[in-house]
Amino acid sequence: MASADGVLTYLVDLPPEAMPPVRARDLAAAWDAARTAALAEQWGPPRLFRFRRADGPDTDLALADVDATAWAEAINARCDMRAVAGMSLCLRLLALVDLLAHAPWAGSLFVLKRDGAELSPALLRAAASEPLTREARFDLARFRAAIPAALPAPAGGRLSQGAAP
Numbered sequence: 001m002a003s004a005d006g007v008l009t010y011l012v013d014l015p016p017e018a019m020p021p022v023r024a025r026d027l028a029a030a031w032d033a034a035r036t037a038a039l040a041e042q043w044g045p046p047r048l049f050r051f052r053r054a055d056g057p058d059t060d061l062a063l064a065d066v067d068a069t070a071w072a073e074a075i076n077a078r079c080d081m082r083a084v085a086g087m088s089l090c091l092r093l094l095a096l097v098d099l100l101a102h103a104p105w106a107g108s109l110f111v112l113k114r115d116g117a118e119l120s121p122a123l124l125r126a127a128a129s130e131p132l133t134r135e136a137r138f139d140l141a142r143f144r145a146a147i148p149a150a151l152p153a154p155a156g157g158r159l160s161q162g163a164a165p
Contacts, residue, residue: 009048012087015059016051016136019088024124030075030093035116037074044073049087049136061136068094095138096127103140109147122147 037044047063063072072081072090079086100106109123126146133139 007046007048009050010081010087012049012051014051014084015053015134016061016091016132017134019091019132020084021129022085022089022092024121024128026079026089027092027096027128028119028124030078030089031096031119033074033078034071034093037070038067042070042073044069044076047072049091051136059134059136063094071097091132091136092127095132095136096123099127099138099140099143103144105144 043066046069049061049063051059051061053059063069071093075081075086075090075093079089081087081090100110106123109120111118126143127138130138130143130146
């Protein structure tokens with residue numbers, strides 16, 4: 001539902017940590033769509049996610065950054081974010097961007113290029129399947145443990161064009 005100030009609010013009956021996995025190829029496609037939307041300045045409205053909890057206070061996640069609103073809009077155009085699958089895809093994409101920004105060890109799992117970024121298959125698989133935290137992020141230690149130790153840097157075929165969604 002949209003408020004008078006244009007903020008879209010999602011009332012979600014599942015907490016972020018209960019969001020289901022998605023397919024890695026869907027996450028890669030969402031990354032590319034998000035990058036395309038941001039480059040085209042296809043900004044979406046601000047969004048508020050209210051995750052209802054039976055065991056305590058709700059968790060709120062506000063999305064107001066213009067790039068993040070473009071990413072969410074691109075995902076919503078691909079798969080309805082009112083559905084659990086679309087919501088999970090969006091949250092996982094946002095959590096992946098957050099992880100890449102805050103986890104120096106993840107630098108070996110993607111290559112930045114002039115025309116975008118190439119993400120390793122292991123990175124995409126982990127982001128597609130690892131559980132989210134209460135704050136809709138990835139637990140950095142758990143995520144790192146899910147990545148095979150001796151991974152080569154991405155090379156060869158492009159998995160994703162987006163430098164950042």
